[in-house]
Amino acid sequence: MAAAAAEQLRESFSTGRTRPAAWREAQLRGVLRMATEMETEICDALHADLAKPRTESYVQEISQVKSSCKFALKNLKKWMKPQKVSAGVLTFPSTARIAAEPLGVVLVISAWNYPFLLSVDPVIGAIAAGNAVVLKPSEIAPATSALLADLLPRFVDGSCIKVAEGGVPETTALLEQKWGKIFYTGNGKVGRIVLSLAAKHLTPVVLELGGKCPVVVDSNVDAHVAAKRIAVGKWGCNNGQACVAPDFIITTNSFAPKLVESLEKVLLKFYGKDPLQSPDLSQIVNSNHFNRLSRLMDEEMVSDKVVFGGQRDELQLKISPTLLLDVPLDSAIMKEEIFGPLLPIITVDKIHESFALINSMTKPLAAYLFTKDSTLQDQFENGISAGATIINDTSIHLTNLHLPFGGVGESGMGAYHGTFSFEAFSHKKAILARCFIGETKARYPPYTPEKLKIVKGVLKGNLLAMIQAISGCPRGA
Known part of the structure; x- marks a missing residue:
């Protein structure tokens, strides 16, 4: 067939x-x-x-x-x-x-x-x-x-x-x-x-x-706006089942409580107190993926890290938007691409520590940064290799048809x-067309020192050499 x-x-x-x-x-x-x-x-x-x-x-x-x-x-x-x-x-x-x-x-x-x-x-x-x-x-x-x-x-x-x-x-x-x-x-x-x-x-x-698309959130941002844009890029895209969906967040220890609070408020507004019944939340595609995501959540070193969400309904194939705080970096959820509604939040002392963590992983399809610091933005753009870099939003680069969409390294090839x-x-395809004039003897054997001199002159842009090449070599050449 x-x-x-x-x-x-x-x-x-x-x-x-x-x-x-x-x-x-x-x-x-x-x-x-x-x-x-x-x-x-x-x-x-x-x-x-x-x-x-x-x-x-x-x-x-x-x-x-x-x-x-x-x-x-x-x-x-x-x-x-x-x-x-x-x-x-x-x-x-x-x-x-x-x-x-x-x-x-x-x-x-x-x-x-x-x-x-x-x-x-x-x-x-x-x-x-x-x-x-x-x-x-x-x-x-x-x-x-x-x-x-x-x-x-x-x-x-x-x-x-x-x-x-x-x-x-x-x-x-x-x-x-x-x-x-x-x-x-x-x-x-x-x-x-x-x-x-x-x-x-x-x-x-x-x-x-795909790949694990990181979101770095600086402490100088509007937490509510950042939370809305992260949430719609994560759960508003097939309930996290998207190659450009935020896979994990990195923020500072001091800012994490405020960001978690903002995300909780946004998610309650988006999907209500019972998100499993929300018509605006996509289901998990099949039972295999439902069970895979459940295993990530139930891993012993992860199960007590849930700070919001975590509800599941296998009959509906639905998992609610779920926030996990400070999951171990060696856990399965931090090693695999999640491709679902689970969002780990990793905390660091200083926001620049996020660079080394991201660069220790495979290159992501997209890397997101929320900041008002132009210097940090420049460092992020130049220091993190990814298929795309988006500042102060998530996922929307897909809509710009003037931009290439594609990965790098393990997130893909081509765009x-x-x-x-x-x-x-x-x-x-390269196409070059000539006519039957403009022959130069210097191009053809037998080669002589005089011909080589003319060729060198042509390559250097020497006008006299060009004229000699077109008109023919000197007598005896």
């Missing part, structure tokens, strides 16, 4: 069908119509998979897909236009340019936590770049996967864009095929498998992974969004 689908798309791509701007624009308009006309069905699927509130479904997924389509449609002709560059003196007379060439038939493997956005957004980039695409949605979000398999063929060219459903066997079969590029969103464990299988065909890969999506699925 996988081999047949890949071969069919290769045949379609070989006809040149996907290359014209008109085809690309038509597909982008189709995706935009799908996101617009099928909003209710998309929201229903996301609620079925994650109990996601309609507001989060629209703001975080549907509207982002629509923005990506509109951005690509607005900029497509500019992206496709070859870029003129200097031809250089050594190839004079000539012209040089860089052309964005589609990679061919590409594979997009999506994640379950934003199953509509993380499926469709990379496909938008692949389409804009002129590729044929196979989309493999996550089987862990079955309602959205089935919806995409039904909807996409109704709105785009099914001979060049296909959806392949299934689980691990189907994904493995797809990965065994030869692709122009593989774009994978998910965890590092599977990312390593994708990378190893891609190596068989030397297939280039974009890996959008997308906006222009960067087009570039992720394009090959920048």
